[in-house]
Amino acid sequence: MLPSFFTFSQSSLQDYSDCPRRFRLRYIERLVWPAIEAEPALEHERHQEEGLLFHRLAQQYLLGLPAESLTSLANTPTLTRWWENFLRFARDPRGLAASPGLILRPEHILSAPLGEHRLIAKYDLLAIGEDGKATIFDWKTYRKRPRNEHLAARWQTRLYRALLAQAYPSFAPERIEMVYWFTEFPEEPARFLYNEAQYRRDWDSITRLVEEITTATDFPMTEEVTRCRFCTYRSYCDRGVEAGPWDESLAEEEESTEFDINFEQIAEIEF
Numbered sequence: 001m002l003p004s005f006f007t008f009s010q011s012s013l014q015d016y017s018d019c020p021r022r023f024r025l026r027y028i029e030r031l032v033w034p035a036i037e038a039e040p041a042l043e044h045e046r047h048q049e050e051g052l053l054f055h056r057l058a059q060q061y062l063l064g065l066p067a068e069s070l071t072s073l074a075n076t077p078t079l080t081r082w083w084e085n086f087l088r089f090a091r092d093p094r095g096l097a098a099s100p101g102l103i104l105r106p107e108h109i110l111s112a113p114l115g116e117h118r119l120i121a122k123y124d125l126l127a128i129g130e131d132g133k134a135t136i137f138d139w140k141t142y143r144k145r146p147r148n149e150h151l152a153a154r155w156q157t158r159l160y161r162a163l164l165a166q167a168y169p170s171f172a173p174e175r176i177e178m179v180y181w182f183t184e185f186p187e188e189p190a191r192f193l194y195n196e197a198q199y200r201r202d203w204d205s206i207t208r209l210v211e212e213i214t215t216a217t218d219f220p221m222t223e224e225v226t227r228c229r230f231c232t233y234r235s236y237c238d239r240g241v242e243a244g245p246w247d248e249s250l251a252e253e254e255e256s257t258e259f260d261i262n263f264e265q266i267a268e269i270e271f
């Protein structure tokens with residue numbers, strides 16, 4: 001049922017893991033269902049827009065635009081707070097400025113074939129130090145700081161590190177780290193080191209999950225009905241009408257920029 005040459009991202013892998021039916025509706029049937037994901041809708045929408053704008057500001061700063069010319073674009077109280085936190089982090093010798101000679105690649109995209117399909121990851125920032133260490137940064141605009149255990153289990157954490165290790169064999173997994181930096185909790189980043197055993201386990205899990213999705217004929221609804229509270233297909237699946245409160249949700253705050261990818265910029269990996 002899956003189209004040939006499907007591109008798997010952390011979002012689609014996560015969607016399948018959370019609810020196979022959601023994967024089918026979103027990526028196979030491409031069903032657009034105009035439901036509110038979280039209430040209150042206006043506040044939720046504003047938060048998403050601010051999240052997108054923050055990511056653009058961070059990208060432009062990391063590409064070399066002076067902070068002074070970007071600051072006026074942070075034009076809401078929330079954006080101003082996030083932007084000031086980000087600048088402190090970017091200039092802090094314990095933060096982004098930790099390693100002299102750092103090569104910064106904002107919005108770096110990697111893609112690799114996997115069987116007849118493809119894996120893709122979009123890194124908010126890939127930082128490569130003089131010591132050969134690669135750090136993946138991901139900016140999160142969550143209102144609540146998630147537990148590290150929650151983040152460690154997310155497909156994003158597993159795919160992003162595994163794809164980098166697969167793409168660049170010169171980076172031993174032990175030289176890869178992933179850092180989630182939170183705009184609202186700038187002093188509490190979540191750091192995830194990596195090693196060879198984790199890499200092998202992750203790559204194996206990704207390969208098996210892609211194989212499972214590729215051969216699936218049944219895409220059942222999740223039994224965890226709490227996941228339906230923030231799902232756009234809630235009424236379509238007859239799993240309720242009202243959206244859950246947006247400040248209780250994490251998943252819907254994930255950036256939805258992956259469909260905004262310019263494939264000409266992709267560093268294709270040859271195996």
Ligand code: SF4
Nearest residue numbers: 019221228231234237
């Ligand atoms: S509403 Fe629930 S069952 Fe339906 S797609 Fe969403 S998560 Fe799955």
